[in-house]
Amino acid sequence: MWKMKRDFQIDFLKISGLQPDHHLLDIGCGTLRGGIPLIAYLDEGRYFGIEARAEVLDEGRKELRENGLEYKNPSLFAAPDISALAIEQEFDFAWAFSVLFHMKDEVLIDTLRFVGEHLGGGGVFYANVIIGEEEEGEWQGFPVVSRTIESYRAACADNGLSVSVLGSLEKLGHVSHEESHDSQTMLRVTRSQ
Numbered sequence: 796m797w798k799m800k801r802d803f804q805i806d807f808l809k810i811s812g813l814q815p816d817h818h819l820l821d822i823g824c825g826t827l828r829g830g831i832p833l834i835a836y837l838d839e840g841r842y843f844g845i846e847a848r849a850e851v852l853d854e855g856r857k858e859l860r861e862n863g864l865e866y867k868n869p870s871l872f873a874a875p876d877i878s879a880l881a882i883e884q885e886f887d888f889a890w891a892f893s894v895l896f897h898m899k900d901e902v903l904i905d906t907l908r909f910v911g912e913h914l915g916g917g918g919v920f921y922a923n924v925i926i927g928e929e930e931e932g933e934w935q936g937f938p939v940v941s942r943t944i945e946s947y948r949a950a951c952a953d954n955g956l957s958v959s960v961l962g963s964l965e966k967l968g969h970v971s972h973e974e975s976h977d978s979q980t981m982l983r984v985t986r987s988q
């Protein structure tokens with residue numbers, strides 16, 4: 796499951812057009828499960844990861860060393876509050892894998908504002924979400940929040956962003972045999988025209 800989720804991330808992003816010289820923002824990068832192959836693929840200095848929990852990102856830094864990838868010089872930020880983070884970089888790709896549904900509404904709004912401010916003209920933000928109106932759950936101290944597509948559209952529109960729905964993760968090649976994972980929905984978010 797862990798390897799499938801690692802492979803899915805780089806496979807999906809490459810199929811979506813990620814090139815080695817692109818700048819990629821990985822929001823909620825965790826221990827770099829998805830980040831390690833992306834850092835290996837991207838040119839030096841192109842990967843930027845943001846993680847709310849410093850101790851989790853420390854694990855990621857360890858993984859980076861163990862994989863001999865420090866020379867790729869990724870920028871890794873431990874940032875519990877993205878609105879307080881200053882990054883002077885425009886991104887071709889922003890990515891949040893299994894992250895937006897762990898955000899309360901205020902945090903989601905701050906994150907979308909950050910994406911809106913940092914996505915380049917032709918940039919694209921991909922994120923998987925849980926569509927529905929289920930009762931809120933809990934995971935490692937974070938909420939598990941399902942929302943309607945309309946609420947994502949409205950939150951994105953408030954930040955100058957437009958949403959298109961790509962379909963289920965399963966349809967995109969994410970096969971974990973866990974219905975609650977494979978049925979999640981991938982969103983493609985771009986700047987509004």
Ligand SMILES: C[S@@+](CC[C@H](N)C(=O)[O-])C[C@H]1O[C@@H](n2cnc3c(N)ncnc32)[C@H](O)[C@@H]1O
Binds near residue numbers: 823824845851874898
């Ligand atoms: C399910 S994990 C996914 C990690 C990584 N994207 C991956 O696929 O391996 C969700 C991650 O998002 C992080 N996270 C949750 N809320 C966040 C926030 N507001 N800003 C940054 N990271 C956040 C969590 O600490 C956790 O590492």
